[in-house]
Amino acid sequence: MTQLAVEDSRSTSAAPPIAPRPWLAAASLGQREWVRFIRQRNRVVGAIGQPIIFWLLFSAGLGPTFRLGVEGGAEMSYREYFFPGSLILILLFTAIFATISVIEDRREGFLQSVLVAPIPRWSMVLGKVAGGSLIAIVEGMLFLALGMTLGIQFSVPMLLAIVLLLTVISLALTSLGFVIAWRMDSTQGFHAIMSVFLMPMWLLSGAFFPPPPFAPGMSWISWALSLTMQLNPLTYGVAALRRLLYLNSADAPLPADTPQLATCWMVTLVFAAVMFLVACKIAGQRTTGDML
Numbered sequence: 001m002t003q004l005a006v007e008d009s010r011s012t013s014a015a016p017p018i019a020p021r022p023w024l025a026a027a028s029l030g031q032r033e034w035v036r037f038i039r040q041r042n043r044v045v046g047a048i049g050q051p052i053i054f055w056l057l058f059s060a061g062l063g064p065t066f067r068l069g070v071e072g073g074a075e076m077s078y079r080e081y082f083f084p085g086s087l088i089l090i091l092l093f094t095a096i097f098a099t100i101s102v103i104e105d106r107r108e109g110f111l112q113s114v115l116v117a118p119i120p121r122w123s124m125v126l127g128k129v130a131g132g133s134l135i136a137i138v139e140g141m142l143f144l145a146l147g148m149t150l151g152i153q154f155s156v157p158m159l160l161a162i163v164l165l166l167t168v169i170s171l172a173l174t175s176l177g178f179v180i181a182w183r184m185d186s187t188q189g190f191h192a193i194m195s196v197f198l199m200p201m202w203l204l205s206g207a208f209f210p211p212p213p214f215a216p217g218m219s220w221i222s223w224a225l226s227l228t229m230q231l232n233p234l235t236y237g238v239a240a241l242r243r244l245l246y247l248n249s250a251d252a253p254l255p256a257d258t259p260q261l262a263t264c265w266m267v268t269l270v271f272a273a274v275m276f277l278v279a280c281k282i283a284g285q286r287t288t289g290d291m292l
Helices: 002-013 022-039 042-065 078-108 110-115 121-150 156-182 187-207 220-231 233-245 261-283
Strands: none
Touching: 022 078, 022 121, 042 078, 042 121, 078 110, 078 121, 078 156, 078 187, 078 233, 110 121, 121 156, 121 261, 156 187, 156 233, 156 261, 187 220, 187 233, 220 233, 233 261
């Protein structure tokens, strides 16, 4: 009788199970990424400083020899052409810096604590990806202010559309970085993948140079290069940003072969959704070593 009373008291005094709160967990992880960014201010120099240097140096060096026909028969300067690509480069660098924390968290044991928490894996992925994307958007908007030196006139609807587009691109690139970083156990391996995959992905997006047009008698190298750039989903993010930047300009300096805005939005949204789903799926798998 006494034993039953003791067991009954233990059962009544036991704490009720804590219900999982995935959205709160995602918000906490996103806030953690932001706090880490605030404390590592040198990341701002790396993510914004290098694209600004690239934009100024390449504009000065390649500007005199750059000739590109645009819609309406006019011409555009290389400084105008390279500006959207530099903005996308900021998003790419920020995504790289943000997802490196996945490797660091695994090494420090924090990631293991998150994995055993009673939350779904998508909540963890959403927190990491949303936190990194928010940092990328803030840095991108700081660089966007330089667009006034090109004579770009910003309106409220235009800025809202650009912020929305930058959000989608940031989610896609950060999710892609998460997928790569999840399979890594060393930052050296992640930087190697960045050099041979992420940077060429940016270079072949029309951000640095326009794709060669398909023409009879073109070499197979030019044909393969043009096809690769058309199949690159980041190409449509760059093209959409280029169209939005000159949306209010009557004589918009756009390359003649720039994809339509609706097509760019569709491809970019699908790219972001697919990469986030892949990140959620891969987060539920065990990994024991590097990707290579």
